[in-house]
Amino acid sequence: MRVVVKVDDYDEAVRFYRDVLGAEEELQIHGEGDERVTILDVGRATLELSTPAQVDMIDRVEVGRSVSPRIRVAFEVTDVDSATTRLVEAGAELVAPPTRTPWDSLNSRLEAPAGLQLTLFEELDQQG
Numbered sequence: 853m854r855v856v857v858k859v860d861d862y863d864e865a866v867r868f869y870r871d872v873l874g875a876e877e878e879l880q881i882h883g884e885g886d887e888r889v890t891i892l893d894v895g896r897a898t899l900e901l902s903t904p905a906q907v908d909m910i911d912r913v914e915v916g917r918s919v920s921p922r923i924r925v926a927f928e929v930t931d932v933d934s935a936t937t938r939l940v941e942a943g944a945e946l947v948a949p950p951t952r953t954p955w956d957s958l959n960s961r962l963e964a965p966a967g968l969q970l971t972l973f974e975e976l977d978q979q980g
Contacts, residue, residue, distance in 0.1 A: 853897040855925070859966040866890050868965045873935075873941040875929065893929065914947040914959045914971065924969045927945070932974040936960040944970070952976070 859865040869875050875892035882888045902910070911918045912963040932950045938945050939962055947961035947969070956977040962970045 853899065854891070855897070857903055857966045857968065860889075861965065862886075862888055864917065865966045868939075868942055868944070869894075872938060883948045898927075913953050917948050919947060919961070919969070921969050924971060926971040926973055929972050929974055930970050932960055935972050936962070939970075939972070950974075 856863070863908060870877055870890065870892055875894045878893050879891040880889070892896065907920050908918050911920050935945070936950055943965060945963040947963055950960045950972075951957045953959055958973070958974045958976055960972045964970045
């Protein structure tokens, strides 16, 4: 699966997601004029279909209030505290700091370049 995002500030989005978040560049093509695309490897994709009640519950757990747009992108990281700090320092807006969830993960919420709301999550039960 590939998620395609139309971005107003292409250079900022590439810098943020490739250089700061660490997504590996697979392909970059520049056409005529301002036609540019960068495809980043962000790992295995899943499609999470949730009812509004489920999304509201997740928002309450992670943020304390309803904030989710229709589409939110979640990235698994190995250290949610440092990844959150790094992304905020790179220009993301912190919506909610890392919070332990009932499903045993540590999740933070950010407003990021390209108009995307992100959840960063670290699975804690695998640390054993």
